[in-house]
Amino acid sequence: MATFKRSINTSVLPDDILSYTDTQFYNVAKQIVGDIGMELLEIQSIRSPDSFLSIPDVFAILGIKCAALNPLKESLCLKTDDDKYIVKPGIKSLMTYFRELIIKKQAEVMKILRYKNNLCISVIPSITTISSTTNESSSSQQQQLSVSATTNLVQPTTTIPVDENYHRNFIINSINNWCTKFSSKLSLIEGTDYHLTVKSLNDNITAKIKCGCGSKVGLVKIRKNIQISNFYKHLVSMACNTIHKSKRRTISNNSNRNQNNSSNDVDTSSKKGNFLFYLDARTMFSN
Numbered sequence: 001m002a003t004f005k006r007s008i009n010t011s012v013l014p015d016d017i018l019s020y021t022d023t024q025f026y027n028v029a030k031q032i033v034g035d036i037g038m039e040l041l042e043i044q045s046i047r048s049p050d051s052f053l054s055i056p057d058v059f060a061i062l063g064i065k066c067a068a069l070n071p072l073k074e075s076l077c078l079k080t081d082d083d084k085y086i087v088k089p090g091i092k093s094l095m096t097y098f099r100e101l102i103i104k105k106q107a108e109v110m111k112i113l114r115y116k117n118n119l120c121i122s123v124i125p126s127i128t129t130i131s132s133t134t135n136e137s138s139s140s141q142q143q144q145l146s147v148s149a150t151t152n153l154v155q156p157t158t159t160i161p162v163d164e165n166y167h168r169n170f171i172i173n174s175i176n177n178w179c180t181k182f183s184s185k186l187s188l189i190e191g192t193d194y195h196l197t198v199k200s201l202n203d204n205i206t207a208k209i210k211c212g213c214g215s216k217v218g219l220v221k222i223r224k225n226i227q228i229s230n231f232y233k234h235l236v237s238m239a240c241n242t243i244h245k246s247k248r249r250t251i252s253n254n255s256n257r258n259q260n261n262s263s264n265d266v267d268t269s270s271k272k273g274n275f276l277f278y279l280d281a282r283t284m285f286s287n
Contacts, residue, residue, distance in 0.1 A: 006097065008100050008101060008104045010108060012031075012101065013028065013101055013102070013105055014028065015183070016243060016244045016247065017049060018049055018105065018106060018236070018238045019240065019241045019243060019244040020048065020049065020244070021047050021241070022047050022048075025047060025052075026038050032094065033091070033095055033098050036076055036091070037076075037094060040059075040061075040072060040076060041058065043061075043068075043072065049102045049106075050238035050239065052098075052099065053099065053103065058095060059076075059087050062077060062087065073085050076088060076091050112182075113232055113233060113236050116181060116182070117232060163200065164198045164199070167205055167207060170225055171196060171207065171209075171226060171228055174228050175188055175231070183243075185251065186243060186246055186247055186250070187246060187250055188242070192212070193211075193212045193242055193245070194209050194210065194211050194212055194242070197210070205221055205226065207219040207221070207226050209231050211235070211240060212245065213242050215239065215240065217230050218230065
């Protein structure tokens with residue numbers, strides 16, 4: 001017998017489903033597994049994709065003798081003549097499908113994250129090379145000026161100090177660039193969505209980020225620059241809701257901006273109408 005391979009298309013899920021909890025998660029579950037399937041998850045306090053994947057069999061609870069579960073059993077199961085409950089195959093298939101969707105979505109997000117991390121790592125050496133070439137060119141020009149000058153003063157070369165401010169600016173700019181590539185609706189603000197701490201002790205630079213969700217992420221320094229990949233992995237994990245909150249704020253700000261623009265258009269039209277009425281009145285009285 002030929003086996004049927006189910007097609008898993010994650011486009012039926014929201015892009016940020018992995019950050020959903022409670023009502024948002026239950027609304028998505030309701031669309032996939034139906035009302036009664038959603039109630040089975042809710043009664044077990046399965047509140048997020050993470051907790052859903054952590055439970056091997058969500059139907060195991062139906063084996064418990066409990067009066068509160070009887071309505072669910074009647075809806076989800078078929079009752080045999082010897083009073084045993086068997087989960088309806090269609091319900092079980094939908095729940096399996098929902099689990100496969102979330103697993104594949106999780107894999108897709110991690111694949112995108114790995115690609116962007118590799119892209120960021122490959123760009124850093126290029127930036128360092130360009131900076132080195134620029135410094136060498138600047139040094140050469142200064143040496144030529146020094147030789148041709150009438151004085152014997154040597155002009156010092158200007159280099160950017162690799163201090164706390166350098167690392168802070170590098171991390172913030174890297175996060176801003178990552179947000180732009182990740183989603184047009186995503187904008188993480190330092191001091192609001194995350195708090196960055198950079199310290200220097202005996203020429204040893206340490207950095208850590210406290211995410212808006214409350215988690216703390218340590219960053220690792222490799223060669224000249226600090227790597228932010230640990231923070232990126234945390235942002236797309238199911239334990240963090242910072243990306244979701246940032247997108248909601250962006251959508252809300254855009255909505256308020258559009259409303260203000262509409263109000264300004266109405267005020268302009270009103271002023272224009274009043275001006276035309278004034279001109280008509282002057283014309284009438286002058287005649």
